Amino acid sequence: MEYKIAEHIAAMKPSAIREIFKVLVDPEVIALSAGAPDPSSYPEEEMAKLSAEIFAEDADTAFKYGMTEGYQPLRDLTKKRMQEKYSTGTDADDLIITTGGQQTISLLTQTMINKGDTIVCEGPSFIGALNAFRSFGANLKSVPMDEEGMRIDELEKVLASSENVKFIYVIPTFQNPTGRTMSLERRRQLLELAKKYDVLILEDNPYFELRYEGEPVPTIKSMDTEGRVVYAGSYSKVMSPGMRIGYCIANPKIINRMVVCKQVSDVHTNQFFQMVVARYLQTYDIDKHIEEECKLNKIKRDAMLKACETYFDKRVTFTHPEGGLFIWCELPEGCDSLELCRRITEKKVACVPGSAFSVDEDAVSNGFRMNFSMPTLEQIDIACSRIGEAIREFLD
Amino acid sequence: MEYKIAEHIAAMKPSAIREIFKVLVDPEVIALSAGAPDPSSYPEEEMAKLSAEIFAEDADTAFKYGMTEGYQPLRDLTKKRMQEKYSTGTDADDLIITTGGQQTISLLTQTMINKGDTIVCEGPSFIGALNAFRSFGANLKSVPMDEEGMRIDELEKVLASSENVKFIYVIPTFQNPTGRTMSLERRRQLLELAKKYDVLILEDNPYFELRYEGEPVPTIKSMDTEGRVVYAGSYSKVMSPGMRIGYCIANPKIINRMVVCKQVSDVHTNQFFQMVVARYLQTYDIDKHIEEECKLNKIKRDAMLKACETYFDKRVTFTHPEGGLFIWCELPEGCDSLELCRRITEKKVACVPGSAFSVDEDAVSNGFRMNFSMPTLEQIDIACSRIGEAIREFLD
Numbered sequence: 059m060e061y062k063i064a065e066h067i068a069a070m071k072p073s074a075i076r077e078i079f080k081v082l083v084d085p086e087v088i089a090l091s092a093g094a095p096d097p098s099s100y101p102e103e104e105m106a107k108l109s110a111e112i113f114a115e116d117a118d119t120a121f122k123y124g125m126t127e128g129y130q131p132l133r134d135l136t137k138k139r140m141q142e143k144y145s146t147g148t149d150a151d152d153l154i155i156t157t158g159g160q161q162t163i164s165l166l167t168q169t170m171i172n173k174g175d176t177i178v179c180e181g182p183s184f185i186g187a188l189n190a191f192r193s194f195g196a197n198l199k200s201v202p203m204d205e206e207g208m209r210i211d212e213l214e215k216v217l218a219s220s221e222n223v224k225f226i227y228v229i230p231t232f233q234n235p236t237g238r239t240m241s242l243e244r245r246r247q248l249l250e251l252a253k254k255y256d257v258l259i260l261e262d263n264p265y266f267e268l269r270y271e272g273e274p275v276p277t278i279k280s281m282d283t284e285g286r287v288v289y290a291g292s293y294s295k296v297m298s299p300g301m302r303i304g305y306c307i308a309n310p311k312i313i314n315r316m317v318v319c320k321q322v323s324d325v326h327t328n329q330f331f332q333m334v335v336a337r338y339l340q341t342y343d344i345d346k347h348i349e350e351e352c353k354l355n356k357i358k359r360d361a362m363l364k365a366c367e368t369y370f371d372k373r374v375t376f377t378h379p380e381g382g383l384f385i386w387c388e389l390p391e392g393c394d395s396l397e398l399c400r401r402i403t404e405k406k407v408a409c410v411p412g413s414a415f416s417v418d419e420d421a422v423s424n425g426f427r428m429n430f431s432m433p434t435l436e437q438i439d440i441a442c443s444r445i446g447e448a449i450r451e452f453l454d
Numbered sequence: 455m456e457y458k459i460a461e462h463i464a465a466m467k468p469s470a471i472r473e474i475f476k477v478l479v480d481p482e483v484i485a486l487s488a489g490a491p492d493p494s495s496y497p498e499e500e501m502a503k504l505s506a507e508i509f510a511e512d513a514d515t516a517f518k519y520g521m522t523e524g525y526q527p528l529r530d531l532t533k534k535r536m537q538e539k540y541s542t543g544t545d546a547d548d549l550i551i552t553t554g555g556q557q558t559i560s561l562l563t564q565t566m567i568n569k570g571d572t573i574v575c576e577g578p579s580f581i582g583a584l585n586a587f588r589s590f591g592a593n594l595k596s597v598p599m600d601e602e603g604m605r606i607d608e609l610e611k612v613l614a615s616s617e618n619v620k621f622i623y624v625i626p627t628f629q630n631p632t633g634r635t636m637s638l639e640r641r642r643q644l645l646e647l648a649k650k651y652d653v654l655i656l657e658d659n660p661y662f663e664l665r666y667e668g669e670p671v672p673t674i675k676s677m678d679t680e681g682r683v684v685y686a687g688s689y690s691k692v693m694s695p696g697m698r699i700g701y702c703i704a705n706p707k708i709i710n711r712m713v714v715c716k717q718v719s720d721v722h723t724n725q726f727f728q729m730v731v732a733r734y735l736q737t738y739d740i741d742k743h744i745e746e747e748c749k750l751n752k753i754k755r756d757a758m759l760k761a762c763e764t765y766f767d768k769r770v771t772f773t774h775p776e777g778g779l780f781i782w783c784e785l786p787e788g789c790d791s792l793e794l795c796r797r798i799t800e801k802k803v804a805c806v807p808g809s810a811f812s813v814d815e816d817a818v819s820n821g822f823r824m825n826f827s828m829p830t831l832e833q834i835d836i837a838c839s840r841i842g843e844a845i846r847e848f849l850d
Contacts, residue, residue: 059654097514120697121696168463186717190718190719224458301726311457321582322560325556329696
């Protein structure tokens with residue numbers, strides 16, 4: 059039979075980057091295309107121990123239906139940690155457990171967006187968020203960035219000229235894909251503008267604890283006095299992505315509606331791993347664990363920055379992120395990174411072309427994203443030398 | 455600030471049954487309101503053993519990002535079992551792992567429904583499905599049931615008079631909330647009508663293996679030759695609901711779009727428990743496990759039927775389900791079961807009034823649902839005696 063797919067789902071195009079990801083099945087390919095921490099950083103031994111404890115002590119709680127809002131001890135521990143350590147969320151806010159930052163993005167979108175409403179985001183931005191917005195029929199507008207993050211003058215132009223803007227989506231710290239961090243001054247201006255135009259901010263902050271140098275910048279949520287910021291947090295980058303545990307901190311009026319949407323999406327998050335994370339927070343020192351992970355990541359970041367300096371043509375620029383998982387490279391203005399990335403795959407390396415992160419997927423992007431946390435130091439060197447070669451062939 | 459919630463989310467009313475569920479925090483209340491198997495039936499020892507094995511042998515696979523479609527061995531094992539044992543799904547179909555039947559319902563709805571499109575369902579039907587449909591702005595129409603399930607004459611009237619019907623939602627076996635099973639003849643007629651009006655069928659079948667007597671009826675999907683049936687299966691009722699593992703079998707054109715929606719919903723299902731279920735299917739005999747669970751449930755069903763006969767006023771009718779988890783009671787025509795259920799809670803028992811399962815939530819329902827799998831035999835007896843008392847007080 060012929061299927062009549064919903065309009066905005068049918069309109070979602072098979073991404074041009076799919077063919078690049080196809081090469082990943084080849085085990086010889088070095089993947090710089092991931093967005094995850096090095097598996098050697100996962101606290102697997104501790105999780106194994108805690109899992110055995112749960113089976114011995116509280117298995118029925120783990121295996122029966124749980125609350126849509128999340129496992130209460132994990133909600134409490136997460137709320138307390140974010141409040142005490144990062145002044146993020148207040149007693150007036152609520153917190154739900156989600157299956158990662160992606161679900162927070164999706165639930166907020168479903169909660170707020172009537173088809174055709176506008177979401178404003180950074181250009182470039184996280185492809186998973188852009189596609190979540192598209193899947194609910196949102197109209198997307200992007201605001202160009204500079205070294206300090208989203209350009210506030212450009213944001214105001216977009217807000218002044220757009221109708222039915224429901225929220226501004228930002229990844230303020232070690233942004234995906236650029237690795238850039240929005241300055242404190244910009245965060246304040248962003249909040250002011252959101253107030254002036256009466257729109258929400260979705261602060262997606264999965265990488266912020268992965269800082270390898272420089273001073274931490276307060277979250278936007280920590281400056282929010284009126285429930286204007288919805289905060290998406292995650293245990294994916296500081297414990298493990300495969301378990302799918304994240305959270306959302308926001309005003310209860312928003313959270314209550316997101317709970318309704320989550321109830322009909324998946325009833326609740328896997329209960330066992332909510333318990334594993336809760337027990338982890340109670341039993342171990344997660345800050346120390348993150349510190350160790352940062353040490354590992356810093357070595358890899360430094361190695362990749364050095365390899366870029368060594369192998370890349372001087373016409374190519376790249377970011378020096380103070381943390382996170384990504385370095386963003388830019389070819390000279392007007393060059394098409396999609397074509398470059400295709401050539402890079404021929405050399406058995408996978409990067410993600412900038413067009414994947416664009417609101418307009420057909421627009422030419424001169425940028426591409428490289429991940430440094432997943433490859434080994436040796437792979438980083440080999441991959442960058444091959445990319446350097448591809449760049450020279452491409453530019454000359 | 456004032457929040458501008460999306461129209462169809464804002465329109466979702468706080469359910470009248472919420473106050474009934476509030477009493478569940480009182481540990482003295484006997485809950486007949488659940489929809490889950492007895493925790494003593496969960497294969498916890500086996501899962502503990504398999505979990506330890508995964509930590510020892512394949513932890514990195516469990517904790518890194520997985521495929522949106524699901525963990526390949528679990529996809530293969532589930533597809534094979536459903537095909538070989540139940541002729542459900544063909545080589546032309548595809549299968550994705552979801553976080554339970556609820557997510558299959560939600561993903562199909564997002565895939566197919568433009569706001570205002572119609573979904574036809576049984577009256578009464580599963581509240582989680584109805585709310586999922588509402589959360590995407592679907593227009594709902596219900597078709598009355600009799601002992602053999604959805605009435606086909608009434609279904610044709612609805613299909614003939616409705617525009618943009620995208621699918622018919624049925625729970626053909628041990629239906630929630632009525633416990634009824636759609637006859638083979640009706641299943642054939644349903645498929646014929648779906649063909650005539652060119653609409654899909656969503657077959658939600660989480661309870662079908664929990665049969666305590668009578669002959670199994672083939673799934674609707676097993677009679678589907680043209681990709682018209684989307685099949686929602688679940689491990690919640692045969693292993694454990696808290697782990698959140700289900701699956702969907704359908705034509706690849708549908709599955710591909712559902713994968714896009716799942717990718718932006720939660721990236722993938724908890725990887726560890728997909729591996730637990732896969733290893734369970736490889737290591738143990740799930741059919742034998744289900745047989746044991748059925749023995750346990752049958753005893754409880756029989757006890758509840760007997761208690762209904764003993765304690766209930768003869769003006770009340772109740773179903774004799776051949777399996778599943780629920781018995782459905784009906785007061786004389788015109789009586790309001792919501793009021794009765796309120797009185798039942800005063801006697802420290804929780805049932806779910808029929809209005810919760812209605813497309814029109816404000817309509818008076820004379821039915822209510824009782825679950826027999828979660829309470830103990832003693833609790834079943836006490837609860838039914840109290841309900842009997844409340845019924846007499848209510849009717850007299």
